Amino acid sequence: MNTIIEPFRIKAVEPLRLTTRQERQHALRAAGYNLFGLDADDVIIDLLTDSGTGAMSQEQWAAIMRGDESYAGSRSWFGFSDRVRDIFGYEHIIPTHQGRAAERILFSLVGEPGKIIPNNTHFDTTRANVEHSGARAVDVVADAGRDPATELPFKGDVDVERLRRLIVEAGPEKFPLVMLTVTNNAGGGQPVSMANVRAVSELVHGFGIPLYFDACRFAENAYFIQQREQGYRHKSAREIAREMFALGDGCTMSAKKDGMANIGGFLATNDADLAARARNILILTEGFPTYGGLAGRDLEAIAQGLDEVLQQDYLEYRIASTTYLCDHLHAKGVPMLRPAGGHAVYIDAAGFLPHIPKAQFPGQALACALYEHAGIRGCEIGSVMFGDNAPMELVRLAIPRRVYTQSHIDYVVESVLEVFANRGDLRGYEITWEPPNLRHFTCKFQPLSS
Ligand SMILES: *Cc1c(COP(=O)(O)O)cnc(C)c1O
Helix, strand or coil, X not given: CCCCCCCCCCCCCCCCCCCXXXXXXXXXXXXXXXXXXXXXHHCCEECCCCCCCCCCCHHHXXXXXXXXXXXXXXXXXXXXXXXXXXXXXXXXXXXXXXXXXXXXXHHHHHCCCCCEEEECCCCHHHHHHHXXXXXXXXXXXXXXXHCCCCCCCCCCCECHHHHHHHHHHHCXXXXXXXXXXXXXXXXXXXXXXXXXXXXXXXXXXXXCCCEEEECCCHHHHHXXXXXXXXCCCCCCHHHHHHHHHCCCCEEEEECCCCCCCCCCEEEEECCHXXXXXXXXXXXXXXXXXXXXXXXXXXXXXXXXXXXXXXXXHHHHHHHHHHHHHHXXXXXXXXCECCCCCCCEEEEEHHHHCCCCCHHHCHHHHHHHHHHHHHCEECEEECHXXXXXXXXXXXXXXXXXXXXXXXXXXXXXXXXXXXXXXXXXHCCCEEEEECCCCCHHHCCEEEECCC
């Protein structure tokens, strides 16, 4: 049997509104051709992000009813912190309303001008929080991680030699910590191998520098290690996750990803002094240390989600679904970032639309065409988002957890292939208005006539 089925059936149904092409053309024009400006009700298949968009299980909804909303020392807090400690292994746990709040607290404590924070690839909020503290964010992913076409199992790996040189040249005292993002979201959702984590851990600990994880997709990363790295085939994702976290000293986490919840996050650390200072900031801006920015019911949903995300049948289905989408498009000649990431697939828009120059935003043209043709919302990750610094022109299709079925994914495959067959008709865009920074969220476009 080849078919990997969804390991769940559907109990509550959220209707999709099936729009016409004409309605979508109207909505697109009204949004200034910026997909962030659409009403979500006008989207049929929403692949804008996998963050907070997943479906919760019956056990999570039941746990929500059991939420204890006591201000201090609630039952839900003890359940949550026990679960986090069991999987991540770190002593001190600081709940936050989402991942970037954990980042802000961590980097406001360890970052300052003159300090350097290396990471395989900083996610945009991580980089922004590092830079906001005055520290410098440096990406040290190995070269393969910057090349869309190379088929390698662990394209999230750090170039350990480059990291060693960076530390030796600047001096270890400049490095309050080194970070590893698992999986590497900004680098195509590519995993980091256990061997690489171990090498980074030995290197930085040799210099007395702590290692922290940006752990948002730790379960997907553990599954890739189980499937692709020698010696892990018979270990559970939970055992692999524990082994990996034991090589570090703490983590930041967005529970909107592998927490399987719609909101939430945390900072975890073995450093008691750092934790005490983090709790002071937490009380100032997020809430009392036994709930952070969360309700008791949110803590319950996350505790349950962290258990479900490590289940083998879930992970098998999750990665099969992303891989299926990427492989089917790749087989029909659509230029893709390879291999498929854990949470998303990335279409190489520059290869898809070679007649549209970078300055006319091929990624935007493709994202708009997919919406107009089929009501699918993806996300441009290229010159609109990064300006002249864009390393690639990509359209990301992120897959929300447990939300769409096989036939939804087949619909996405067919729609992309139809747009691909008529790609010569697509035209570029120009920007007619933009804000001073993070322009991709709000800028307005106009299609070019030729
Ligand atoms: C989403 C994400 C964050 C930030 O988390 P939020 O919950 O969106 O604030 C940080 N790092 C990575 C790798 C992420 O994917």
